Amino acid sequence: MEVRRAVQLTGGSSFTVTLPKEWVERMGLSKGSQVIIRPAEDGGLYIYPDKPSSRRPSSVEIALTEDLSQLLVGAYLYGYDTIKIVSKTPITDTWLEVIRRVVRGLAGAEIVDEADESVEVQIVLDEQTVAPEKLLRRQYNLVMGMVEYAVNSVLMDDSSLARVAVTRDEEVDRLYFTLVRVLRSALVDPALAKRLNTSPLSLLDIRVAAKFIEDAGDQAAEMAKEKLRNKKPMSDDVKQEFRNIAKIVLSTGFDPIEAFFSHEITLVNRVTGLRTEFMKRSEEFLRKVSGRGETASLYKLHFHLARVCEDLADVAELSLPIKPYVARQT
Structure with missing residues (x-):
């Protein structure tokens, strides 16, 4: 209107x-x-x-199909409070386990009713009590931990560290889904955005940053999975080069997320500078792995690490336009 x-x-x-x-x-x-x-x-x-949101609980029915997992997550992200899964035939134990697995990955979601041909999921998450900034920082902390575990699993030839990184990816996805649900709710409910002390523009920036961070987590998990698939240790010279480029990525620390929230140009420049350094050092790593028997696996490790580096730089660059610095006027 x-x-x-x-x-x-x-x-x-x-x-x-x-x-x-x-x-x-x-x-x-x-x-x-x-x-x-x-x-x-x-x-x-x-x-x-000037009153609490009057948004009424909403419900939706989705049919049990091969796309059920995506439809269930989509309904959660869209903000529905009640999701009813219906089937024309009795729901099998296999499908029930699929539903339970997806629900376990959605914060605030609980199965409240099971019938022969339907399952009802209730969302009891209170968006007003969830601070987007805290969720984003928590997500970032988990992802950087995953990257460190994945890198060390390669350098230390330790499969247990790789399994930890893979497992943590589920928690990162859970946080990401929660954050997206809260952001969507705040975008359609200005009163909720006010109580969260944020603006629509900030919500959009957080949404994009969350996606970059979630992708970095996915890349760390893929790096760990590659280590689990290929248990052959690196040669000493290749390992040293991998250590060099991994050190650059890990040295970004919390600068990308701090740059995002503070809009400090010095932090943005530091992170983007490390990305440039990573690209230069990568040339030596790729030169050393060329022609080796395990080249394909080493290229995959580098690809995933490079994606992490790019995602972190993208988070920092979201702070643009930089907080204005006005020169003294005379």
């Missing part, structure tokens, strides 16, 4: 604009109701009722 209103001057000093009747009725407002007006980053204004 888009309407155009003329600005009126009342009382000689106050400017007023009338609110659309349809919106007022939908929000349950009347004479004397309070509304919140907040400037938007694009120069506009946000207007919403």
Whole structure:
């Protein structure tokens, strides 16, 4: 709904604009109701009722098909509170285990009813109590731990470390799904965004950053899986070169996520500089592994590590445009 209103001057000093009747009725407002007006980053204004969100619990039915896992996750991310899975025939134990596995990966989701031909999932997550920044930082911390485990599993020839990295990927996915659900809810509910002390633009940036971080976690998990598939140790010279490039990635530390939230150009430059250094040092690693028997596996390890490096730099660069520094005016 888009309407155009003329600005009126009342009382000689106050400017007023009338609110659309349809919106007022939908929000349950009347004479004397309070509304919140907040400037938007694009120069506009946000207007919403000064009361808790009245978003009603929503439900959806999805059919049991081969795409069930994706449909169940999609319904969760979309913000539905109740998800009912229905089948034309009795649901088998195999399908029940698939449903339970997916539900275990969704924060706040619980199976509340099981019948022969249906399963009902209830989401009891309170978005108002979930701070997007804390979730994103937690996700980042887990992913950097995964990268370290994956790298050390290769350098120390330790499969147990690789298994830890793979297992942690499930927790990263769980955090990512939770964050996306909260962000979507806040984007369609300005009052929720206000209580979370954030803006739509910030929510979009966090959504993109979360995807980069989630991808870095996936790459770390793939690196660990490659180690589990190929248990042949690296030669000393190749291992040293891999250590050199891995050290560059790990040395980014928390700078990418701090750059994202602080908009400090010095942090952005440091992270992007490390990416450039990684690309240069990679040439030596790729030269050493060329023509060896295990070349394919070594190339895969490098590919996944390079993706991690790129993802971390992308997170830092999301802080652009950099916080403005105004020169002294005379």
